[in-house]
Amino acid sequence: MCEYPIYVKALIKRQQGRIQESLQLFQAATALNPHNVANLKQVGRSLYLLGKHKAAVDVYDEAQRVSTAEDWEIWHNKGLCHMYLKQYDESVECFRSANDVQRHDTTYRQMGKVFTLQERYQEAxxxxxxxxxxSPDNPELLTTVGLLYLRMGENYRAFEYLGNSLSVDPRDAKTILAAGSIIQDHNDMDGALIKYRVAAVQTPNSAQLWNNVGMCFFGKRKYIASIACLKRALYLDPFEWIIAYNLGLVHLTTGQCASAFHFFSSSINLKPDFPAAYMYLAVTLARLDDFENACAAYDRAAEIDGGADFTIRLNYAITLFNGGDAERSRTQFAEFEKAWLAADEESRAADPDVETQAETLRRALGL
Structure with missing residues (x-):
């Protein structure tokens, strides 16, 4: 039998998506010529595509033993296998070895992804x-750096890199969406909507896009448009917790408490460790006159949060006071004041209504 036709046939099978058949053919080619590194690399690649990452690593190790020179592709693919096996340190070492042989953008991207998976954002x-x-003009790298800075809370630097990315590729929907979200965070809803209009042409079925557009309309107090956009987002991605959470906020604001309860419950089922969802669920339950379950939701929110969010304690204190439990309300108000003093200036200034509500409750409790 001749090795090369089998090798080519295996490549064709893989291109057609018939990975298992291609693997068998590559293994047959390897049996004919066990010292051909190209065959071993393709066997490893097929195993990787089939999700057999441990077996792929073993094949790549064998390829390295057979190879007479350092091979970037082997190191890079070993790094990918280790990443999916969650062996992150080994993965980083493989990617570094690959870059020592020959630098590639894709290797840098995967190494950064490993650090991001470990939440080591600065190293990423x-x-x-x-x-x-x-490669200073790579828009994907510029966008990724911008998104990481955004995740780290450094909005100015994030916007700088996203702007550089847009100057290279002005129609990249992912970058436009990220830049629009920063503009939206600074309460420039009209500016954000202009960005989103451009992104909508490229990705009209993006759930994240419609979610952000919906919250822009919410910020402009156009609640019907907000609900319409958010429901479209929910249709496109029904398992995205933040969309259900945002729908809960809009319905709560418009006084539709039964609908708000439904959406906050859905959000909590999808992401059970987000304290604000429990707090707003508690507010909703209080408006539905379910005092006992409202208190249980506040307790859960406070347990998850650990006392950092002063709004949970203030809303809890107000609900307890309205429910006729002044003693527990005083306890929660004392917790609110502790959290308020520990918070930074930016957090305190975020919602001026907090101070007004706190002062009103203080007088009502006679403190």
Missing amino acids: VDVYLEALEF
């Missing part, structure tokens, strides 16, 4: 910045 940024020295 450092990797991407090194990649940008190698």
